[in-house]
Amino acid sequence: MFKTIKLTTIVYVLAAVVLVGALTPAFVIAGRKPKETPAFSEKPRTVVVLDAGHGGDDPGVTGVRTGVKESDLNLKTALVLGDILSSAGYKAVQTRLTEGSTAEGAFDKDADMQARKAVIERANPAAVISLHLNKYEDASRRGIQVFYSTDASEALATAMQKHLNDKMNVPTLGRGFEPIRGDYYIAQCTDAPSIIIECGFLSSPIDEALVTDASYRLRLASEIEAGLTAYLAE
Ligand SMILES: [Zn+2]
DSSP states (O other): OHHHHHHHHHHHHHHHHHHHHHHSOHHHHHHHHHHHSOGGGTSOOOEEEEEEOOBTTBOOSBOTTTOOBHHHHHHHHHHHHHHHHHHTTOEEEESOSSSSOSSOSSOOHHHHHHHHHHHHHHHOOSEEEEEEEEOOSSTTOOOOEEEEOSHHHHHHHHHHHHHHIIIIIHHHHSOOOOOEEOOOHHHHSSSSOEEEEEEEETTSHHHHHHHTSHHHHHHHHHHHHHHHHHHHHO
16 A cells, blocks of 8 residues: 555646646756856957067068068968967957068058057957067077067066066066066057067067077967966956
8 A cells, every 4th residue: 555655646746847847847957048048158358459560561670690670570470379269268359360560551651550559449448459560680689578668568467478488478588577677669559558568679580580480489379378368367
């Protein structure tokens, strides 16, 4: 008798479960779905503007041995950094995607800089990173240096320079640098933290060989992404 009651109870419970399942409105089931969607897909991505310095009729500095144009190398570094940032979950916005200038029409340096500012304003980024290569009369001068203009950019400049010192400058040169503050259009045309990274000296045959090597640019771009991520996590 006891067993019979228990079996009967089980049958009733199972029937009730099946009935409730069949009668559950579709919207109740559908309503549960958003909670199962991973949260990261709903989070807006952090926007970073990448500015490949120079372009068009403005080649920037040129390589001491090969004559390679700074503008072309800046673009290559900006594009690989953009890929790395996208893979890390950022939205990377480039001021230029070609070897031409940012502004359309006949080349005009002021119009080009204004066009870059307009890209930054539209993007409303968490950070701006402008990529350049340096030049100095002494061919032995080497290394990666960060420049900035505003108080809002100081923490990013300091964090980025420290990271690039630790990972690149100290291991290869045996020394680091302090970030340098000055008047630079791209670094002060926005309220967002904005820095210029001079990724090496094209007046140095050693730095020139490094920055013309794609695997070196990939490594440098990875460290710039790591430096940015470390700064944004602070
Ligand atoms: Zn430059």
